Amino acid sequence: MIKSGLNMSRRIRRTPYTNKVEEFGVTGFTVVNHMLLPKAYKKNVEEDYWHLKEHVQLWDVSCQRQVQVEGPDAETLIQKMTPRNISNMKIGKCLYIPLIDENAGMINDPVLLKVDNNKFWLSIADSDILLWAKGISVGLGLNVKINEPDIYPLAIQGPKAEDLLASVFGEKIREVKFYNFGFFNFHGTQQVIARAGYSKQGGFEIFLKGYDLGENLWDTIWEAGKKFNISPGCPNLIERIEGGLMSYGNDFTSENNPLECNLEKFCTKDSSHNFIGENALNKIREEGIKQKIRGIIFDGGPCPTCAKPFPVFKDKVQIGQITSGIYSPRIKKNVGLSMILKDYWNIDEEVKVLTSDNLMRTGVITSLPFPK
Amino acid sequence: MIKSGLNMSRRIRRTPYTNKVEEFGVTGFTVVNHMLLPKAYKKNVEEDYWHLKEHVQLWDVSCQRQVQVEGPDAETLIQKMTPRNISNMKIGKCLYIPLIDENAGMINDPVLLKVDNNKFWLSIADSDILLWAKGISVGLGLNVKINEPDIYPLAIQGPKAEDLLASVFGEKIREVKFYNFGFFNFHGTQQVIARAGYSKQGGFEIFLKGYDLGENLWDTIWEAGKKFNISPGCPNLIERIEGGLMSYGNDFTSENNPLECNLEKFCTKDSSHNFIGENALNKIREEGIKQKIRGIIFDGGPCPTCAKPFPVFKDKVQIGQITSGIYSPRIKKNVGLSMILKDYWNIDEEVKVLTSDNLMRTGVITSLPFPK
Numbered sequence: 001m002i003k004s005g006l007n008m009s010r011r012i013r014r015t016p017y018t019n020k021v022e023e024f025g026v027t028g029f030t031v032v033n034h035m036l037l038p039k040a041y042k043k044n045v046e047e048d049y050w051h052l053k054e055h056v057q058l059w060d061v062s063c064q065r066q067v068q069v070e071g072p073d074a075e076t077l078i079q080k081m082t083p084r085n086i087s088n089m090k091i092g093k094c095l096y097i098p099l100i101d102e103n104a105g106m107i108n109d110p111v112l113l114k115v116d117n118n119k120f121w122l123s124i125a126d127s128d129i130l131l132w133a134k135g136i137s138v139g140l141g142l143n144v145k146i147n148e149p150d151i152y153p154l155a156i157q158g159p160k161a162e163d164l165l166a167s168v169f170g171e172k173i174r175e176v177k178f179y180n181f182g183f184f185n186f187h188g189t190q191q192v193i194a195r196a197g198y199s200k201q202g203g204f205e206i207f208l209k210g211y212d213l214g215e216n217l218w219d220t221i222w223e224a225g226k227k228f229n230i231s232p233g234c235p236n237l238i239e240r241i242e243g244g245l246m247s248y249g250n251d252f253t254s255e256n257n258p259l260e261c262n263l264e265k266f267c268t269k270d271s272s273h274n275f276i277g278e279n280a281l282n283k284i285r286e287e288g289i290k291q292k293i294r295g296i297i298f299d300g301g302p303c304p305t306c307a308k309p310f311p312v313f314k315d316k317v318q319i320g321q322i323t324s325g326i327y328s329p330r331i332k333k334n335v336g337l338s339m340i341l342k343d344y345w346n347i348d349e350e351v352k353v354l355t356s357d358n359l360m361r362t363g364v365i366t367s368l369p370f371p372k
Numbered sequence: 373m374i375k376s377g378l379n380m381s382r383r384i385r386r387t388p389y390t391n392k393v394e395e396f397g398v399t400g401f402t403v404v405n406h407m408l409l410p411k412a413y414k415k416n417v418e419e420d421y422w423h424l425k426e427h428v429q430l431w432d433v434s435c436q437r438q439v440q441v442e443g444p445d446a447e448t449l450i451q452k453m454t455p456r457n458i459s460n461m462k463i464g465k466c467l468y469i470p471l472i473d474e475n476a477g478m479i480n481d482p483v484l485l486k487v488d489n490n491k492f493w494l495s496i497a498d499s500d501i502l503l504w505a506k507g508i509s510v511g512l513g514l515n516v517k518i519n520e521p522d523i524y525p526l527a528i529q530g531p532k533a534e535d536l537l538a539s540v541f542g543e544k545i546r547e548v549k550f551y552n553f554g555f556f557n558f559h560g561t562q563q564v565i566a567r568a569g570y571s572k573q574g575g576f577e578i579f580l581k582g583y584d585l586g587e588n589l590w591d592t593i594w595e596a597g598k599k600f601n602i603s604p605g606c607p608n609l610i611e612r613i614e615g616g617l618m619s620y621g622n623d624f625t626s627e628n629n630p631l632e633c634n635l636e637k638f639c640t641k642d643s644s645h646n647f648i649g650e651n652a653l654n655k656i657r658e659e660g661i662k663q664k665i666r667g668i669i670f671d672g673g674p675c676p677t678c679a680k681p682f683p684v685f686k687d688k689v690q691i692g693q694i695t696s697g698i699y700s701p702r703i704k705k706n707v708g709l710s711m712i713l714k715d716y717w718n719i720d721e722e723v724k725v726l727t728s729d730n731l732m733r734t735g736v737i738t739s740l741p742f743p744k
Contacts, residue, residue, distance in 0.1 A: 008679035009402065009621075009696070010695050011498060029377075030379045034499075101503075128504075132503035132504070133507070135503065135505070138511060139513075324381070324382075
């Protein structure tokens, strides 16, 4: 694999933190929602992993764009978009919701924030849910306003995140429960801070409103973070895979339904609400799913970068493909996520993994998250 | 600006030609529609420019994803999505169509292909029109099937493109008129080939159906192209700007309406058909637009890469920003595209351009495409 550069243009949007991220030595980006997401700094992914598990990190996750749905029909529209029942949701809550299309194919898996009675934010993965929501709304003639507000999430992740944010925003931050948010003051502005984030090490996401405040916020957190050994960081591939955190576009796509993605618990079974794809999903449930996302632990020394999926075999039959995979310094073997066909998805099933260095490695199916 | 790498993952989709592109020495990519678009090879952009104007190039433009709309309501749906009247469109034709949202904001500018009476392809720029089209269709309850078919455009651009393709697909290719397409045989498959492409040097786009045929097609064109001095290439920034070819996300966004983008000729004025955003567009037309895309020629030696827009001033007032800009070896000055406020958009108006090397340069407003 040739290492290639990313050619920059206005279309690949910068964030309020991109200047800072460059100043702090970013070495690699990816693109999510037409926006830069830092993916590597000077620390290698293993150093970064241990740091994240012990200290605290500052992540530019502005690419988690917010789709704001506001108006009398806001709840109606969002309820149409997800099999998860949101009718009892309270203001100040976050909910992880699968979004599916008319064929029950996954088109995103955002975190939904209820900001007010008729106002929601969808904090999205990589697809233009703004267009999906607007298309449905235009077609149905709903009374909602849908837009992408001037909001740029900054994540503070790691075990010292709470102490750090308490030193900046006050002790009240400690009262915010997991998947809840509160409003906190920053230079005279009210900012939403949620206890959430794309790691299993604990932490917060600041939904900064106001592009121009970005560098100020970065600097404020950075200065206060020095005594907590803060580092610039990004979603860590080792930690995410170990934690069984899936990535839309990587580990599942619109070809997959939520039941295959272990999201059954977020799919209402009763007919308490109607949603797009309901009939298709019911049919899939009746017929039973044909594959499911599992963990695989596989040996043979650290595997190469999983830029292309690694095929998974049983007795020369391909039974899946590892879509995210990396060496775990904790488990001291490689770990990966893979859709696995039904006949082979049992825990402890022995399989073979063909990595891009042409090594056929021995692996074993595990549950998710990976066992401690 | 730090030069950063692009971190690869399955989410940034490879194309059927990516292995070839790597073998041929790609040095930079960008991401369009969640897919890799090669943006640089070993030749620099100026060498590449002269080559494109004299010879022929092979471009992997698979990222121009096709949104296929099929069924009894196909024309109805597409007509809802664009202010351009498509009712007289014939099979075998291509049409450039602006797509706008309910506020008349541009959300894409695809080329529409009429493949059959109830079957269209939208060959899209960088936004998930698949979700927009499906959302509208679900909301309105239309009788259409919408999907992203297994199609990967490969462009053959440059003055020798016709001779090259005639040597591969036969003399009949010469009869295909500009913005028309025909069906041609490739290894027993019927393939759509259009006279179109993202340059002003002439050429074709092969809408290859069948991922697995990709490398075979690349090799076939490459071998036949050797005697025409073929080179691997990509949309060339100098040639595109000189030709006044706009890029969605760079030169205009959903903040802009089609009238600002010089697309008035593609916006029906009579009420021959209804479309989303019609009222908003009529209101904008009545009130008059406030800015418009123009060319700017500016001096001071070759400008740096335009990764962030260059602000444009008149007497210290910012009147626009150059969103695509580069040195033209033909004009021997820099050229750029910029939205310019109404009071300043007259041809030959003198302006100042502040480039990212902190040089304030003198420029002049021109029409588009740039004068010969």
